[in-house]
Amino acid sequence: MITNERELPGLMAGFVATVKRDLLLAWKRPGDVLNPVVFFAVVSTLFPLATGASPEQLEFSGPGVLWVAALLATLLSLNSLFLADYEDGSLDQFVVSLQPLPMLALAKALAHWLTSGLPLLLVSPLVAVSFRMPAEAIGVLIVTLLFGTISLGLVGSIGAALTIGLHRGTVLLSLLILPLAMPILILGARTVSLAATNETYSAGIYFLAAYAVAALALAPFAAAAALRISYE
Amino acid sequence: MWNYLHKMASPPHFYRLAKILIPWLVLPGALLIAYGAYAGLFVAPPDYQQGDAFRIIYVHVPSAYLSMMAYMIMAISAGIGLIWRIKLAHAVAAGAAPVGASFTILALITGAVWGRPMWGTWWEWGDPRLTSELILLFLYFGYMALRNAIDDTAKADKASAVLAMVGAINVPIIHFSVQWWSSLHQGPTLIRQGGPAIDNEMLYPLLAMIVGFTLVFAALLLRRVRAEVLYRERRTNWVRELILSPRGDG
Amino acid sequence: MTAKLSATGLTLFRGDRCLFEDVGFALDAGQLLLLEGPNGSGKTSLLKAIVGMLELEAGAVYWDGDPVLEQRQLFHGSLAWMAHRVGFKADLTLVENLRFEAVLRPQVAVDIDDILERVDVARLKRLPMRSLSAGQQRRVALARMLLADVPLWLMDEPYTNLDREGSILVAGVVNEHLAGGGLCVMAAHQDVDIDAPVQKVTLR
Numbered sequence: 001m002i003t004n005e006r007e008l009p010g011l012m013a014g015f016v017a018t019v020k021r022d023l024l025l026a027w028k029r030p031g032d033v034l035n036p037v038v039f040f041a042v043v044s045t046l047f048p049l050a051t052g053a054s055p056e057q058l059e060f061s062g063p064g065v066l067w068v069a070a071l072l073a074t075l076l077s078l079n080s081l082f083l084a085d086y087e088d089g090s091l092d093q094f095v096v097s098l099q100p101l102p103m104l105a106l107a108k109a110l111a112h113w114l115t116s117g118l119p120l121l122l123v124s125p126l127v128a129v130s131f132r133m134p135a136e137a138i139g140v141l142i143v144t145l146l147f148g149t150i151s152l153g154l155v156g157s158i159g160a161a162l163t164i165g166l167h168r169g170t171v172l173l174s175l176l177i178l179p180l181a182m183p184i185l186i187l188g189a190r191t192v193s194l195a196a197t198n199e200t201y202s203a204g205i206y207f208l209a210a211y212a213v214a215a216l217a218l219a220p221f222a223a224a225a226a227l228r229i230s231y232e
Numbered sequence: 233m234w235n236y237l238h239k240m241a242s243p244p245h246f247y248r249l250a251k252i253l254i255p256w257l258v259l260p261g262a263l264l265i266a267y268g269a270y271a272g273l274f275v276a277p278p279d280y281q282q283g284d285a286f287r288i289i290y291v292h293v294p295s296a297y298l299s300m301m302a303y304m305i306m307a308i309s310a311g312i313g314l315i316w317r318i319k320l321a322h323a324v325a326a327g328a329a330p331v332g333a334s335f336t337i338l339a340l341i342t343g344a345v346w347g348r349p350m351w352g353t354w355w356e357w358g359d360p361r362l363t364s365e366l367i368l369l370f371l372y373f374g375y376m377a378l379r380n381a382i383d384d385t386a387k388a389d390k391a392s393a394v395l396a397m398v399g400a401i402n403v404p405i406i407h408f409s410v411q412w413w414s415s416l417h418q419g420p421t422l423i424r425q426g427g428p429a430i431d432n433e434m435l436y437p438l439l440a441m442i443v444g445f446t447l448v449f450a451a452l453l454l455r456r457v458r459a460e461v462l463y464r465e466r467r468t469n470w471v472r473e474l475i476l477s478p479r480g481d482g
Numbered sequence: 483m484t485a486k487l488s489a490t491g492l493t494l495f496r497g498d499r500c501l502f503e504d505v506g507f508a509l510d511a512g513q514l515l516l517l518e519g520p521n522g523s524g525k526t527s528l529l530k531a532i533v534g535m536l537e538l539e540a541g542a543v544y545w546d547g548d549p550v551l552e553q554r555q556l557f558h559g560s561l562a563w564m565a566h567r568v569g570f571k572a573d574l575t576l577v578e579n580l581r582f583e584a585v586l587r588p589q590v591a592v593d594i595d596d597i598l599e600r601v602d603v604a605r606l607k608r609l610p611m612r613s614l615s616a617g618q619q620r621r622v623a624l625a626r627m628l629l630a631d632v633p634l635w636l637m638d639e640p641y642t643n644l645d646r647e648g649s650i651l652v653a654g655v656v657n658e659h660l661a662g663g664g665l666c667v668m669a670a671h672q673d674v675d676i677d678a679p680v681q682k683v684t685l686r
Contacts, residue, residue: 008559009584014585016588018582021582024578028573041295084571088567088571089566089567089568089569089570090570090571091569092565092567093563093568094587095534095535096533097586098556098558098586100365150598155398158394162391162394163378163381166381166382176374179374179402180398180399182406182410183402183405183408183409183410186409186410190412191579196401203412207409214555218401225394226391226511229387229394231530231535232384232536259489384497386497459554467498
């Protein structure tokens with residue numbers, strides 16, 4: 001049973017296997033992937049219904065409405081990021097494995113993005129068109145949502161790790177994440193607005209990209225620390 | 233020096249030291265505030281643009297700056313507690329939160345009062361500093377909500393420490409993005425771009441208020457942390473002796 | 483000669499309650515450390531503290547003489563963990579679960595089917611884990627231990643949900659592991675039927 005030469009599983013292998021496993025799990029439950037996307041579309045619809053649907057109102061409110069809807073949809077799907085693994089005990093096996101915990105956090109965040117952020121990106125142009133958004137602004141919308149959903153997912157993973165299994169975790173998670181998400185929302189929505197009115201918008205895109213890169217570098221470590229703390 | 237710091241980190245030592253310090257903070261602080269309030273209300277001339285309405289800055293500016301400083305104290309001491317495992321640091325973070333949140337609320341109320349004569353409304357979303365202050369209040373609420381949601385004190389300390397540190401990193405980002413957002417639609421702001429043109433008769437009361445408020449804030453913080461320490465150490469011998477001693481506790 | 487797995491002064495508090503204080507042991511190859519005590523006495527917490535899932539109030543665990551906190555990855559790469567909850571994904575088959583876990587710890591170079599035969603779950607291998615009974619799931623957890631190429635086994639109540647055959651299987655597998663030079667730390671509140679030298683830590 002014990003040999004002297006052992007080939008230790010590598011970091012990259014662990015990362016890829018974890019992403020694949022989560023994607024496989026999502027494949028077996030397609031509802032989990034579709035729900036946030038449907039939620040996004042439904043919430044976007046709420047605004048014209050509530051505030052009137054004149055062309056000027058739609059054009060004016062479009063970027064903001066779409067971004068708020070994307071933010072809320074992402075937020076809702078974040079609660080379950082670590083919850084299932086924590087509850088069935090598979091997270092324990094990660095914590096005691098030789099794979100570093102930040103790697104796990106990053107892998108799960110990536111799988112989560114592939115099953116929630118990416119579908120949002122793909123559906124957003126359709127909803128944007130209904131808000132009479134000009135083509136260039138839609139392109140900017142997709143780019144800002146790309147960086148934005150990545151950032152939100154990563155920052156959200158920290159909150160998700162902190163609130164695993166807590167009473168009324170979803171509400172608490174939203175309360176924790178929303179103030180931190182406000183800069184992303186501001187940068188994203190306002191940049192798209194600028195694009196829609198033909199003003200220069202590149203600054204916002206650069207800052208969003210920088211935020212996403214910083215989040216990629218730092219959030220996994222904070223999420224890993226939070227996971228360990230949640231085990232206490 | 234490490235010996236001194238190590239001694240400082242001991243809860244009973246801190247408890248006694250804080251008790252001695254508090255009156256030395258409250259009295260000078262109260263005097264400075266009294267002077268600042270009097271001079272600010274009666275001695276300083278009315279602002280050429282805002283009239284008498286500007287006088288609220290004597291409360292607003294100190295509150296706003298202390299609300300920020302309290303958050304930094306909270307985040308730094310939580311970080312110290314997390315990394316170096318010093319229990320007293322966690323108690324300081326726990327104590328700083330409600331005090332900081334109170335000063336934030338004070339800053340928001342005085343900010344609204346200040347803006348009312350100028351804007352005609354109680355709240356102006358366009359003002360970046362007021363909006364940033366509001367987001368700071370949400371950060372405080374989130375921190376306190378997380379602490380509240382976790383029963384075990386040690387776990388609550390650690391979890392909220394992570395949150396406080398992540399929040400602290402985000403505070404400059406929040407400020408910057410709100411500033412940018414506000415500049416996009418050139419709304420009315422509380423403070424002119426170049427900074428207020430302020431003469432000495434206006435300045436001295438303001439400085440007095442700032443220092444006075446800071447001293448009182450420190451006293452409030454120490455009182456709060458003393459209460460935290462007493463609660464956290466309630467099963468230890470030194471607390472037991474304190475309660476049983478003839479004088480009780482002052 | 484330093485023991486392979488040792489600990490001194492392990493102390494853990496849960497809120498105000500002291501779960502255990504100043505626990506120590508030294509374990510060598512081929513030995514079993516048995517954690518005994520009634521329910522709620524802190525056996526699981528002690529196991530979790532040894533493996534690094536819980537932060538100790540005081541004390542340290544050593545692997546090959548060095549503190550485990552300084553060599554976390556190496557230590558974790560030398561152990562396999564069987565918890566109270568089996569820790570498999572209910573939606574995946576047992577083969578999918580075990581194949582995934584190959585990246586979590588070093589694996590033996592054996593055909594997985596042989597191991598599945600050994601623990602008598604081979605005929606279930608295409609079923610999702612949710613379709614298996616609690617006892618069958620525990621056998622799959624045993625397969626996880628057998629697939630791992632690690633010297634240290636940590637097991638929390640491994641006999642749970644197992645019938646008499648299953649219990650004999652567990653005892654046999656553990657005996658084999660110990661005979662091959664492995665170590666085992668086990669929390670159990672029943673007779674474990676192990677041949678190898680047994681040290682005990684009793685918690686109250």
